Amino acid sequence: MPKLIKNGLVIDDSAEILVLDETQAPEALNLPEGPVFVPLAVWQAHKGVLSGRPGLGVWLDSHESVDDLASDLDSLQAIALNFPKFTDGRAYSGAALLRSRYGFKGEIRAIGDVLRDQFFFMQRCGFDAIQPKAGRYSDALLADALASLQDFSSPYQAAIDQPEPLFRRAARVA
Amino acid sequence: MYRYDSYDQKIVDERVAQFRDQTRRYLAGELTEDEFRPLRLQNGLYIQRHAPMLRVAVPYGLLSSRQVRTLAHIARTHDKGYAHITTRQNFQFNWPELKVVPEILAELAQVEMHAIQTSGACIRNITSDPFAGVAGDEYIDPRPWCEVLRQWSTFHPEFAFLPRKFKMAVNGAHQDRAVIQCHDIGLELKRDAAGEIGFRVLVGGGLGRTPIIGEEISDFVPWQHIITYCEAVLRVYNRYGRRDNLYKARIKILVKALGIAEFKRQVEEEWVFGKNGPNTLTEAEVARVAAHFTAPTYVQLPGDDxxxxxxxxxxxxxxxxxxxxxxxxxxxxxxxxxxxxxxxxxxxxxxxxxxxxxxxxxxxxxxxxxxxxxxxxxxxxxxxxxxxxxxxxxxxxxAGLATPTFGLLNDMICCPGGDFCALANAKSIPIANAIQERFEDLDYLYDIGDLELNISGCMNSCGHHHVGHIGILGVDKNGSEWYQVSLGGSQGNNTSIGKVIGRSFAAAEMPDVITKIIDVYRAQRQGGERFIETVRRIGLDPFKIGVYGDAAIIERNQNA
CATH class of the missing domain: 3.90.480.20 (Sulfite Reductase Hemoprotein; domain 2)
Structure with a gap:
């Protein structure tokens, strides 16, 4: 079963990320059984039917805006943000916005080109689920990779995981 | 200057451990070349023509003697006995071996130094006025603000993978000595009518392939809000800056595409949410940092010794x-x-x-x-x-450190160029040295007077050629090295982008070309006019004629 880092632990996860190929229109709805993340376009086409379905999440590609989900957040348990390449940093802003501006309390999952050297930044921006591509890490290497969540113990700036900057949370003397 | 407390030290120590592990995993094959590249770049490590090149951060250009001795030791131990100072006030070592870089970082960390964010698509080392705190025309010391911004930008989790690099500069004096008009964000310290400190904010300036002078996005951001304001700018850029084309990915392209008014509207809309949030600066924090930059204990001396x-x-x-x-x-x-x-x-x-x-x-x-x-x-x-x-x-x-040419033609800015840099189209150091040799006569050099000559070995413009009074750009034409000359660029308060004078030249022609340009200036100058003033008054044509002969102008008129 695919592995996932959730709140700092490696767990099994069976959710499917539904990817439409060019021949599939979002209007045609053919969902697999069980937990699934559907593309934004599918969600938008079938909101009424899909709302409240157990285990349903929506995934956004890096060019898609979390603003488009703003009015739907109450009916979603999970949102996945895709990193097409790990150097595409738009999803960091997306996750931070979902947490801070929109107050989303459900799962925010990093998917796509997700690598351990970015785990720390992801966690800081509000991702609570981190899912490297299947096969990128062996079970042993993924367990190893948990260490990267602790790369820095006391970051300078405020972020989602630590809403106060260092200068407000520590008594620093000149 | 700023001294680390236990928090600063821990962050730098943790960085050493992190990069040591990343290097180990890369060498063990756990990280691919493509995965490791951005990691090493964000640690200032390039793979160059001969060896890796390590760029060490010198925040806003300030060093202690102890730090300088450590840099000397690194140059002696891990390099070939020298280092290079960059146009972002940083240090570069050209010959360290990849596997010893973690050791070098550990040595740097012992003297409160690092190589964090000296390259990569992130917020780079913040630069400032090298005469901060001692210049007579300074109204507000920029150094505490640079340090506050350094800490905020260090490992900022949201802005580690921007569309492209992001450079900031701060100036606090009447004369801009930090090139703030050519930065992604340029900050000018000022006071409002009530005497409160704040910043005039410029955005979207930059050199590189498309030189653009920054535009004012705010005429006054109060100091408490400077971090949240910069975060708003960065967030708009991170979300909407182009990522499809490396050459169009800098914030300047986004600002031009939207127009400054629309960009400002988006930033201010974003700022509403961050303003007055936890990143709002406190008086206590600014006072803590500023206490590191108090004046040394000067003795009372007569004005003219x-x-x-x-x-x-x-x-x-x-x-x-x-x-x-x-x-x-x-x-x-x-x-x-x-x-x-x-x-x-x-x-x-x-x-x-x-x-x-x-x-x-x-x-x-x-x-x-x-x-x-x-x-x-x-x-x-x-x-x-x-x-x-x-x-x-x-x-x-x-020791060879007293060449008396500061601010003159021979005091040129010059990137490492094709001798070292893998990006360069052409060598730049031999061009610089050939010109310096041509103008070695000091009386001649003094007669020419203030002149900024800047040389870049490629369009990336590390040598700031766009803002040189005389700019030289190395270009590749069918595999051979040529040099394009521009005139009329300028840094500082009257920043301007130079204009290319015509066809490019072979390396061997360059000293003659510069001589011809100088001859035109000396023939045409009026009174105590400096080179740049003459160029601005008479325009490029007399220089084109001086360099190319009348043919250049006749040809242009025929084509017109």
């Missing part, structure tokens, strides 16, 4: 150096000294381990143990007593 006056009268070589390389200090009896790294026998901006050690000794003996780097690739001793200048000069001269 009599021995200094007498030594200049008795020694023309000392007088020449004092005239060019010694600048006024705001405190009577003190002076600012530029230690030149423009010895024509060396690459501009290069410095040997022995010179670094000597500079550290001079700083300890004569300048409160501090030394600065400039974006024009020199060193500065900011607090020297006038009565010590002769001793400083004698020692600096013996």
């Amino acid at each position: 009599s021995s200094y006056v007498a030594q200049r009268a008795a020694n023309p070589a000392f007088a020449a150096w004092a005239k060019r390389n010694v600048l006024a200090h705001k405190v009577p009896g003190y002076a600012v000294v530029v230690l030149s790294l423009k010895d024509p026998k060396r690459a501009p901006g290069d410095i040997t381990d022995a010179q670094l050690d000597l500079a550290a000794d001079l700083a300890d003996a004569y300048s409160f143990g501090e030394i600065r780097t400039t974006h024009e690739q020199n060193l500065v001793l900011a607090d020297v007593r006038q009565s010590d200048l002769f001793a400083v000069w004698e020692k600096a001269r013996a």
